[in-house]
Amino acid sequence: MSLSFEGRVVLVTGAGGGLGREYALAFAERGASVVVNDLGADTKGGGKSSAAADKVVEEIRAKGGKAVANYDSVEDGEKLIQSTLDAFGRIDVVVNNAGILRDRSFARTSDLDWDLIQRVHLRGSFLVTRAAWNHMKNQKFGRIIMTASAAGIYGNFGQANYSAAKLGMLGLANTLAIEGRKYNVHCNTIAPVAGSRLTETVMPPDLVASLKPEYVAPLVLWLCHEQCQENGGLFEVGAGWIGKLRWERSQGRTVRQKNQPMTPEVVRDQWDKICDFTDATKPTSVQESLQSIMTVLSQVESGGEVDVNPTAAAASAT
Ligand code: NAI
Structure with missing residues (x-):
């Protein structure tokens, strides 16, 4: 049986391009009503335009799908959820995907470089998700995706601000998975790799072209489906490959004895x-x-x- 999202309402943040656009198209193709959020910023968070979200909505409608645009920043989380409720009357799925980069070596990272990245990625995901949370709890169904990054999991030169925000989102997801479990509200985290305007600055053009967002979207759809019981997971995904991560801890050593100093x-x-x-x-x-x-x-x-x-x-x- 194919996985249908008929009757489900999905909000994808930053869906005017790249990965978010692909998620929005894929959810809509399977029957979901989709809110295409994007404030149309440049990759560093500057500027504003309704064009990006509008274009994706048009694409979805042209294929017979249901979609509306929303142009608020994820920093106005309540507004995104309110416009979702206004358009479709409920909220079932939140994909926290909006993102920007302000890469700098750590020594050169300014307060603004730090704050903007935390505000869009971590605080934005917090605000959007909190606004959706009670609706999901009350209806005893919700699926939430956090978008982390290999840069957060492993660290990456020049991305201290971004790494911190991205792994902060994993910490948030870990606790949401626990608090949401008994209400059938699940939260999972992905660390994707895909060609997009964010990665075209660091990847050669042929790689940008071949690492398609289409090779990430099916994981997001599965994690957001009612059949999927996965909760609190972390997945790396790209090129059509998906793997799961977990923590490992050494057996360790006790280095203290009764009535003796630990040195x-x-x-x-x-x-x-x-x-x-x-x-x-x-x-x-x-x-x-x-x-x-x-x-x-x-x-x-x-x-x-x-x-x-x-x-x-x-x-x-x-
Ligand atoms: P993208 O730049 O194509 O898409 C991000 C979208 O978010 C843009 O359309 C932008 O206008 C929107 N956006 C930015 N700030 C916003 C705000 N405050 N409110 C609403 N929308 C906003 O980039 P891409 O690659 O599709 O990235 C999607 C997510 O995946 C991001 O969170 C990114 O950090 C993450 N990611 C992507 C990787 C990749 O290989 N493409 C690797 C690891 C993580």
């Missing part, structure tokens, strides 16, 4: 073990993460054997 020397001496990923664990929640720490606490305090702790010899030898 940086012991940390140094155990460093290889602390950073050894053999038999790494993959905690998925704060509870799981804390559990091992609480176990160590009681082991150390009871003076009992901490089996992962060979520090006595190291400590007395130094």
Whole structure:
């Protein structure tokens, strides 16, 4: 059975071009009513134009789809959701996609370079999503996408501001996934790679042409479908490939013993073990993460054997 979005109302931010346009077209093709948001800024966030969003709406309508344009900045989150409700009466899906770049080496990053990027990506996603949240909760259905970036996951020279905002969105998504779960409101994060006006400055033209946004959109549609139970996931996607990421934590080392000082020397001496990923664990929640720490606490305090702790010899030898 093909995945239909008939009856669903979808808001795609920054949908006047690039990835967002592709999402809007794909949702509309499968029956969704789509709000095409775009304030028509340049890649650095300057300027304003209704043309970008209008063009995508025309494209959708020409194919018999349902769409309206919205030209507000995502910094006016309430307005985007209000115009969605005014046009279609509900909100089922929010794809937080709008974005700009102000790349600078860290030393040259100005307050404005920092603030604009946080405002559009992180704060914009917060404001749009918060405005939609109660509607989704009340109807016991919602799907939210956050758009992160490999630059946030791995870091990238000249993108300190952007990396921080993009991984901030992952942190936001992690908690929304927990708070939304019981209301069937799911939030997932993607780190896409696609040719667009944002990437044409850093990619050669043939790569821009071949890494099509069409190779990203199907993941977004699946994550936003009612059949999809994925929640709190992080996915890298591009060129027709999709992979999932998760955290890994080393077994670690207890470097403290009852009634003895914990010293940086012991940390140094155990460093290889602390950073050894053999038999790494993959905690998925704060509870799981804390559990091992609480176990160590009681082991150390009871003076009992901490089996992962060979520090006595190291400590007395130094
Ligand atoms: P794009 O520049 O083609 O699309 C972004 C759109 O957002 C533009 O149409 C722009 O007018 C709009 N926009 C900017 N500020 C806005 C605001 N305040 N309110 C409403 N709309 C606004 O770029 P692309 O590549 O399609 O990027 C889409 C998203 O994917 C961005 O969040 C970007 O950071 C992210 N991304 C893209 C990658 C890629 O390889 N293309 C890589 C990693 C992340």
